[in-house]
Every structure is written in C-alpha cells, then in structure tokens.
Amino acid sequence: MIETQAQARAADAADPLRVFRARFALPDGVIYLDGNSLGPLPRATQARLDTALRSEWGEGLIRSWNDADWIGAPARIGGKIARLIGAAATEVVVADSTSVNLFKLLSAAVRARPGRRVILTETGNFPTDLYIAQGVAASIPGIEARALPRETVADAIGADVAVVMLTHVHYKTAARWDMAAITARAHAAGALALWDLSHSAGAVEVDLRACGADLAVGCGYKYLNGGPGAPAFLFVAERLQAALHSPLSGWMGHASAFDFSDDYHPAGGVGRFLCGTPPVLGLTALEVGVDIALEADVAEVARKSAALWDLFAARVEARLARYGLDLISPRDPARRGSHVSFTHPEGYRIMQALIARGVIGDFRDPDVLRFGLTPLYLGYEDIWRAVEILHEVMQEEAWLSQAERAPGRVT
C-alpha cells in the first residue's frame, strides 16, 4: 500500500518493469497518460526506420520485397502479436486499419451464418465498430446491426444472431467483458464471437484460444506503440479459416499473388484476409513496438497495471473526494482494462488545464476524463504526481465553481 510519495518512489525502484521506461522517448516534463490512445515513440523505432529508409528502400529498392522480407511482414508481425493475445502464429495477420478489418470479418461472419440476420453489439461501443456494423448491414440484404445496452447484450444472444461483436475493454469506461462467458453464450446460440482488442492487446491478459474466440481485430497504435495510424491486426481461429471469405479480395490475399492470374483464389489460411500491398513503413514501426511488448512478462504487465490503477483511484479519493469526480471504471481488476475514467461536468476544461501542466490524458464527450495507465513507461511516482497536479487544477482554476473548490481555497 503506497501512502507517501517516497513509498511511490520506492515502488518504482523495486519495479521489474522499470527498465522499459528508458526504451521510450518521452518528453521532459510530461506525464503521459494517453498511451491508450497513442502509444509513445520507442527509441529503437528511429534507428529501425532509418535503416528501412536508407538501406531497404534507398539501396535495396524493389529487391527489398524479398531481401528485407517486406512481403512477409504482415504474417511475421501477426505471428508476434499472436503471442500477446493467446493465438497461434497462423491465426493473426497485420493489415489495413481496425475499421477495414472489422468490415472484412463481420461480412465474412454474417455470410458464414446464413439465415441469421443480426450483428449484435452494445450501444456506446467505439464509434467505428458501430459504424462498420451499420455499413455491413447496409451492404448485405436482410442484415441488421443491433446495439443494445451493455447489461442486456448477453441475454439477447438468440437464434437470430449471426455474430456478437464487442470491444473487450470499453474505450470510455475501461469495463472489460468476460470473453470466455460471452463467447460461450454466443456458441450456445449458434453465433460467432468477434472481439475488438484495441484497448486490450499489450495491456491486459488475453487468451483468445482458451476463451474459444472466433474472430478478433485490434489496433497497433495504442498499447503496442506502433505509431500514429499504425496498421491493425486481425485474428481468425484456425478452425474457421477455410470457411470464411473476405469481401475485400485483394491480390495479397490470393493463393498465388505473383502468378498474376485473372481469377481470385483465396490463400489457404488467415492470409486470405490480406488485401492490398502491405504498408511497409507502418509495419516497420509497429514491429519495434510489438518486439518491446514481447520482452515484457504479460502477467507482470497486468499486475503492474492493476497496481497503478489502484494507486490512481486511491489518490483521487484521498485528495479529490470533494471535487465531484465520479469514477466510471470498474474497481475489480478482472473486469477492467488499463485505463481509468471519471466524469465531471467541467471535464473538457479540466483536461485542457491538466495538459497545460504536462499531464496528458484525454477527454471524451460529453464529460469523460480518461487516463491511460501503461506499465511499460509509467511509474508509481508518475501516478502520484499526476493526481497532485490534478488536485492543483481543481483548486486553482477560476472557472471551477466555488462549490467544487477545496474549502480552504475559497476566498
């Protein structure tokens, strides 16, 4: 139990993950609590991209598709991400964006469950998940994208549901679904389960195989630190690969792309969900981030995530109880992700003031303050100081109503 700043510092000194902090190029004077939106720059990325530019692209030119294995990058990096999410290397590829991958997998899933007309999800899911589901529904006659309140989703998995699409860790609240339980419910009803791991991969323990998950997608630029707009990944369980077909039948998903034949024949494995030419620079940066994540022990990351979270919540309670910040994230570590969120009517202005003081979190409409607690480059003292700076903001900002200030400061 950390109750003083000195104890926080001591916890940092004893932290087995502390060595990872130096792997990231974080600016001085910043406590970065937004790695759940965009992970920071790994120092190694600069040298790696420089090599990709000068040597691979500049010197190797077209030959680097083979000589530098650019062509193998989607499967190679997918195989690495697989180890972070409990999948086999042959079940994951890196490609396109999370949105595009959602379209591929949702379309394939709906077609694999003929006679079932519903894509089931929750209201308030991440917007692009909802929008893509709506786009798939608009594209396929008879299909409906049905979003229900979170607490009613499980009971709504019926005989009309083709696929249940949920974000494992909610982008606003950090609430984590019980992947095994929901997947089992889906299977019992004859539906497929698709998990968006954007706020999970590299942050919490995920075991797609143990949970029996069918499909998944996820983001490369959050906890995987792959860079802004990094390529995304997708997972298709081995047992389903032969039966599922991507509507985006581009040449990289062809069984023999370099035969240049006129007719599409899908590749045998998860590679059929590749589409266009791989984005080499983005893949190169992503691989650096993934390699760092693989060096850390996943259980240790999850343990520290929970400890940072508990410290943040405890400090807010100790220091800010009277300021009307309402915790909207679950307290049970097994039911939450690696960020913590609060609501406050002045949330937007509070976050702007925090950022001006070097504590970078983010704000989500209408009133959510969101703080990413990323074990690889944040320490306990960072958390301590962040809450102290939040306390300063709440005390000192003139636009906060008097009732929300600490009594001692009201003049």
Next chain:
Amino acid sequence: MIETQAQARAADAADPLRVFRARFALPDGVIYLDGNSLGPLPRATQARLDTALRSEWGEGLIRSWNDADWIGAPARIGGKIARLIGAAATEVVVADSTSVNLFKLLSAAVRARPGRRVILTETGNFPTDLYIAQGVAASIPGIEARALPRETVADAIGADVAVVMLTHVHYKTAARWDMAAITARAHAAGALALWDLSHSAGAVEVDLRACGADLAVGCGYKYLNGGPGAPAFLFVAERLQAALHSPLSGWMGHASAFDFSDDYHPAGGVGRFLCGTPPVLGLTALEVGVDIALEADVAEVARKSAALWDLFAARVEARLARYGLDLISPRDPARRGSHVSFTHPEGYRIMQALIARGVIGDFRDPDVLRFGLTPLYLGYEDIWRAVEILHEVMQEEAWLSQAERAPGRVT
C-alpha cells in the same frame, strides 16, 4: 535524334528536369528502371520522417493529431495529388490501399446504378483490380464482374453495365486507354467510368475533369515515390459525391467523427470515403514524393518520358534486333505510359542477369521484361547504358541459345 553516347550525355546536360536527379538517393552503380513498381527514396524523406518521429510523434504525442495536422493529411495530400490528375482539391483523398479504395468505389458505383448488373473490365487487367471486382460481385446479389479482351471492351458498354473499370496505363504493356473516349462511351450508355491511375499519376498527363471521369483510384508508391506500400488515393467527381456511399463506413468518413455518436452519418464530400485512422508515417513519406512531383512541369515530364522511351526502343532496335525481343508496348506516345515492355522466352533469366549487372527492371509472367522510364531521375545516358548492358547480357549469357547470340560471338 540521339545516335551516340556523347549525344545522350549532351541531352542530359540540356535537360531542364536534370536537377531532380539529385533529389533521390539512388545507389551507385544502379540504373533503376523499376520506378513504375516502386519509386526510389527522395532524399528529403529521411529528414521529414525523422521530424515526424522525433518531434511530432515523440514530443507532440497525441497532440500532433491537431498540432501537426495529422488529421488533415488525407485531404491535404489528396488535394496535392488532384493537381497531378486534373481534379479539384475537394475531389481527392488519400486513404488505405488501391485495392481497398477500388472496393469502396466499385461498391458505391454499382449501388448508384440499380438495375444494371455488370462491372465491365478487360482480361489481363492488373490482378487486384480483377479480384476486387470479383469480390464486389460476390458481395452484391446479381452483380457480375465481366472481363473481356481489350479490343472488345468499348463495344460491350451496354445498358446492363453499371460501371466500366479500366486501368488507364496497362501494367504490363503500358498501353494507354483513351480516357475521354471510353468515359464518353460509358456515359452514353448510362454507366459510370472508374479509372485506375496507378501507372499514370506522376507519369503521364491526366485530366480527369476534362475527360468527364466519374471515379478513380491510384497508387502512391510508383511514380509518386511515396515509399513501399504507400497509402493510395481515390477520386470522386464533385457531382457524384452526395449520391455515392462507401460500404466501408468507418469513423474517419463520419460527418462529425469526434462527436463519438452511435449512428453513422457520412461526411458531405469525398471525405466520406475515408475509413479508419490515417496511417501517418506512410502519409508523411508520400507527401514528400508528391511535393517533388508538383515541382516538375507535368508537360515537361511527359515530353521527356516520350523521349526516353523513343531512345530506349531505338537503341534496342539498333543493338538487339537479332535477339528476339518483341516490343509489346504501343509506339504512339499518346497511347502508351512511361514504361516499355518486351517479351522474350528467356525473359526471367535475362532480367536476373540484368539486375546482377546493376540494371534493375522487372519481369512479369510469363515472359515480359518491363522497364520503367522515369523522367525525374533517369537521363538519356542511363538509357543508352542500360541497353548496352542488355546487349552484353544477350551476348554473354551461356543459357541463351546460340541462335539468339550475335553471330560474331558464337564460338
């Protein structure tokens, strides 16, 4: 008329585009004739990406979405590419891959022409164009992807055709369609015309507006020198934007992406064809290549392309007439692109031998030798020397049959 190597050298000295050569980091000892497959590294790309990494990503972190205008990059760079292809800035965005963009536009086009069931294209079109058309056809009930021999395409544009999809400059032969004529034929039949500009943008003069084109896609990593797997672009004529809907309705195509609402409402303009989070590193590299292309006079580029091409063909005729290389590209500059192709039964081994001697072209099944003649970084003497090295290969390689060698060298 260049008839000696000295004359070629003199032509280089007088070339107004010669200054652009120094803008590219081409390796010593290489004559790079594959810029139609992967353009070389612009020297400025290294510094620009270093800034994007260190300053924008590393220091700016999440704030760079606004502060470095990452969020505006798809429209900003699209607006620049528009100037290279005769479009308005508000008609082009950069997004995804050529394949994904083809899927979006073909799907939208087919749905905008209800009652018409055919996507018409040519056999032997670039594979991903054919595959994506087949994927769209498989996704939408009643739609057929119909590929016909090139010479029969125009006459087959009938009342059943929803969209004519052609690659403006053919990837193998460099044969160039008459965009204005085919577009007019399509419109006369009530169909839309979609042009793949992958081998055109930055290489030949393109005027989408003057031709009345409806839709277009194109590649960032060929003549635009945007880097391996660079993001692609798409064009939707202003008059069609309100009526066309992307099936890939991701959050970046939303009218108010950052409202995080549950329901999809497409953006008003071409931006509705954006989908997922923009790939910032790829966009950054692409913009450098596009900026260089914009510095060159497009008419001068086209003129020099034609002159390099004529020199290459003339030298092959003068030096290699007896070696059985068959020209398969059109001789009329108005009917071809910026690469030249020959067939030869030993094409694969010839190209391997050429590459070993520093002349990098490429080979396409079953027997095509392809040479990209890119005016920004190739000179007349490069062309002269490339053909001399080809001559050496034909004379000296033991696996070429005796009949194919120069008589004087047969021992």
